[in-house]
Amino acid sequence: MEQPADTPPAMILVRPQMGENIGAAARAMLNFGFTDMRLVAPRDGWPNPRAEALASGAVAVLEGAKVAPTLPEAAEDCSFTFATTARSRELTKPVFTPEEAVAEARARMAAGERIGFIFGPERAGLENDDVAQANAIVTVPVNPAFASLNLAQCVLLVAYEWRRQADLPPPAAERAAEPPATALEVERWAEHLNDRLDDAGFFFPPEKAPHMRRSLRNLWSRMPLQKADVQLLHGALRQLVRGRSQGG
Amino acid sequence: MEQPADTPPAMILVRPQMGENIGAAARAMLNFGFTDMRLVAPRDGWPNPRAEALASGAVAVLEGAKVAPTLPEAAEDCSFTFATTARSRELTKPVFTPEEAVAEARARMAAGERIGFIFGPERAGLENDDVAQANAIVTVPVNPAFASLNLAQCVLLVAYEWRRQADLPPPAAERAAEPPATALEVERWAEHLNDRLDDAGFFFPPEKAPHMRRSLRNLWSRMPLQKADVQLLHGALRQLVRGRSQGG
Numbered sequence: 001m002e003q004p005a006d007t008p009p010a011m012i013l014v015r016p017q018m019g020e021n022i023g024a025a026a027r028a029m030l031n032f033g034f035t036d037m038r039l040v041a042p043r044d045g046w047p048n049p050r051a052e053a054l055a056s057g058a059v060a061v062l063e064g065a066k067v068a069p070t071l072p073e074a075a076e077d078c079s080f081t082f083a084t085t086a087r088s089r090e091l092t093k094p095v096f097t098p099e100e101a102v103a104e105a106r107a108r109m110a111a112g113e114r115i116g117f118i119f120g121p122e123r124a125g126l127e128n129d130d131v132a133q134a135n136a137i138v139t140v141p142v143n144p145a146f147a148s149l150n151l152a153q154c155v156l157l158v159a160y161e162w163r164r165q166a167d168l169p170p171p172a173a174e175r176a177a178e179p180p181a182t183a184l185e186v187e188r189w190a191e192h193l194n195d196r197l198d199d200a201g202f203f204f205p206p207e208k209a210p211h212m213r214r215s216l217r218n219l220w221s222r223m224p225l226q227k228a229d230v231q232l233l234h235g236a237l238r239q240l241v242r243g244r245s246q247g248g
Numbered sequence: 249m250e251q252p253a254d255t256p257p258a259m260i261l262v263r264p265q266m267g268e269n270i271g272a273a274a275r276a277m278l279n280f281g282f283t284d285m286r287l288v289a290p291r292d293g294w295p296n297p298r299a300e301a302l303a304s305g306a307v308a309v310l311e312g313a314k315v316a317p318t319l320p321e322a323a324e325d326c327s328f329t330f331a332t333t334a335r336s337r338e339l340t341k342p343v344f345t346p347e348e349a350v351a352e353a354r355a356r357m358a359a360g361e362r363i364g365f366i367f368g369p370e371r372a373g374l375e376n377d378d379v380a381q382a383n384a385i386v387t388v389p390v391n392p393a394f395a396s397l398n399l400a401q402c403v404l405l406v407a408y409e410w411r412r413q414a415d416l417p418p419p420a421a422e423r424a425a426e427p428p429a430t431a432l433e434v435e436r437w438a439e440h441l442n443d444r445l446d447d448a449g450f451f452f453p454p455e456k457a458p459h460m461r462r463s464l465r466n467l468w469s470r471m472p473l474q475k476a477d478v479q480l481l482h483g484a485l486r487q488l489v490r491g492r493s494q495g496g
Contacts, residue, residue, distance in 0.1 A: 243448030
């Protein structure tokens with residue numbers, strides 16, 4: 001909440017595979033002034049000499065990178081995240097062009113929010129479970145007959161779009177003054193509900209359980225939850241369960 | 249003059265050095281629907297197997313590339329050309345951002361003109377003599393402290409900008425395909441939760457109960473709930489309560 005108004009969002013790379021691509025992503029970021037890189041479970045560990053070899057002048061971005069085992073931990077201070085993916089697949093979530101996503105991100109940052117853009121592993125991209133944890137989807141409008149953007153190119157386009165809109169007048173910061181829930185707070189609420197529903201035998205039959213869990217998880221990330229909402233929901237669920245243990 | 253109104257401009261690579269970079273440029277082009285590549289005196293001759301190896305699915309762009317010994321010959325049918333370069337150096341010429349350049353290009357193409365974007369060799373970029381032959385300059389607004397765009401990235405950004413400004417429907421027409429919950433459905437869900445929380449003794453102490461009820465009711469109306477979400481929430485709550493009546 002203390003960053004200057006024009007500090008760019010965080011770039012969160014989920015399970016990146018090749019160090020070279022992490023280095024290239026760092027360069028792409030720094031070309032447009034991005035410095036906040038976060039890495040979720042990089043395949044080859046961290047630090048990675050191959051990333052440094054490719055980053056050349058952008059090594060400082062790598063040195064400042066935050067490494068976390070899970071996406072919610074990497075995004076813990078972000079109150080709104082965008083998952084870059086080609087299709088929304090089975091999940092229902094707002095889908096933005098890079099232009100729309102950056103406009104949304106800028107409006108939220110002007111209101112004091114912290115934003116993250118999430119990028120998937122090189123081969124397969126983000127999994128549905130990753131996308132379920134994001135608040136919205138960004139899809140680059142590539143040629144449907146030929147879509148071959150690599151990780152660093154995708155980072156580059158989002159960063160370019162951010163910079164392109166820098167000269168436009170800032171959007172009105174008229175959004176709710178209430179502090180939004182962070183990604184980690186939403187994740188903890190989703191886990192709390194998931195666990196109690198597990199206890200209650202909700203996820204049945206077993207073959208449908210993964211889809212049910214994902215739908216429920218996705219629901220919370222689509223909602224504009226505030227910190228106070230999450231507290232209220234935790235309290236309500238605790239009381240429902242307490243009522244149960246007392247024999248209702 | 250016979251191309252359809254939305255046919256993208258020509259991408260003209262001047263004295264490109266590495267075949268790999270030509271292949272990568274072809275991919276960058278095709279990602280956003282560009283197919284008209286022109287090569288001025290490629291260092292290693294033409295065709296170039298290294299370019300094809302890198303182009304993968306974009307080989308057709310290479311096969312259709314026009315090769316010419318000089319820039320004026322490569323751009324012979326173009327009535328307006330933009331030189332991509334970091335600085336205008338000693339030349340006096342209009343300088344555009346990619347956004348402005350594409351807007352200018354689109355306006356001219358709508359009037360029947362043929363447009364070319366000119367990119368320099370990997371190391372040194374365009375020479376002054378090349379820039380002198382262009383009608384205008386395009387400068388990507390990179391971080392002045394770190395500018396490391398390579399040839400394919402520069403092509404990619406111009407192509408992206410072209411596509412961004414295309415008057416096409418948004419990428420995911422699948423937006424909000426899911427039916428939203430009606431006000432009555434949201435109300436019934438809010439009542440259901442309210443009643444079960446009442447049973448569980450959640451609204452306590454009594455003097456705080458009205459505020460707690462209102463906060464919870466307000467929460468649901470602020471959320472973009474769909475019909476499927478409401479069904480899922482009803483089911484989850486029923487199961488939580490059923491678990492309770494069975495003695496948890």
